[in-house]
Amino acid sequence: MEKETARIEAFSDGVFAIAITLLVLDLHVPKPEDIKNTSMLISRLQQAWPSYMAFTISFSSIFIMWVNHHKIFKQIYKRNSTVMFANGLILFLVTSVSYPTALLSRFYNTSSAGLVVALYTGIFVLINLSYNLLWYAASRDKELLRPGMTDAAILRISRNYLYGLPTYLAAFAISFVYPAAAIAICVSLWIFWALSSGKVPGPL
Template structure:
């Protein structure tokens, strides 16, 4: 069976690459005339810790999303209009990650941290829903999937994505009162996706 999703995957790879590149735009060096010595430069760098945190968290989030996207399309061989639009929704949200990242970088250390974290965690709720939608559309028609994939493999991938949604919703809900805890949950979920991405690599199932 010839794979029909090559153009979708190539286009998606380009969007993921651009999304990661956009994150770098928020990393700014100070103007030379505002820094007089090494001590002032060190102070400036220390004050930018929220920017470094937001950049690191979002970089690896997008990277792991790309890994999962790559592995899920190893299971999807054909495409229809619904798959293309569901994939487009994922790409739209991934491209928008730079905005909540900027909010997190600017406001996480202040009084507006709750809203900044709520927007950030809310974005990943939407991304998780989009991934669930993509796999649901693909798995409801087995003809769209790779030849020989078993029902067990289909359920394993479905369950893997379904596990994340309640956790993201919890993180979003508590972000209005406990932003640090909410962001910590997001970090734990990042590790979860990094480890569980192997469940999607089911070529022999």
């Protein structure tokens, strides 16, 4: 079967690249006129640690999303309108990650930490749902999948994508009270997917 999704994958790769590049725009260098000595520069850099944290975890998450996007399209050989729009939803949400990332970097160290972490974890709930939608749209018609795809393999991949949803929902639910724990849950999930990405068709 000839693969029909090359243009979708190429376009998606470009969007992922732009989304991951946008993250660095929120890393700001202190103005030289505001820095009187080395100690002051060190202090300013230390104060900016939420920005470094937000950049690192968002870069890692988008990279893992890209890996999973690549893996899901190794299973999808043909496309229809539903697949294309579901993929478009993923790309829309991926490009939106930079905004809650900026909020996280600027307000995590304030009394608004719970709100900004809820917004941050909330975007990943939506991204997980969009990946589930894409796989559902493709897998409900086996003619869209790679030749020889069995029902057991389809079910296994479906389950892999679904189990991330309750984890993200749990992180979102506790964000308002335990923001650090919510971030830790998301990071742990991404680490697990990164370590297991070579073993199973990865979920996100």
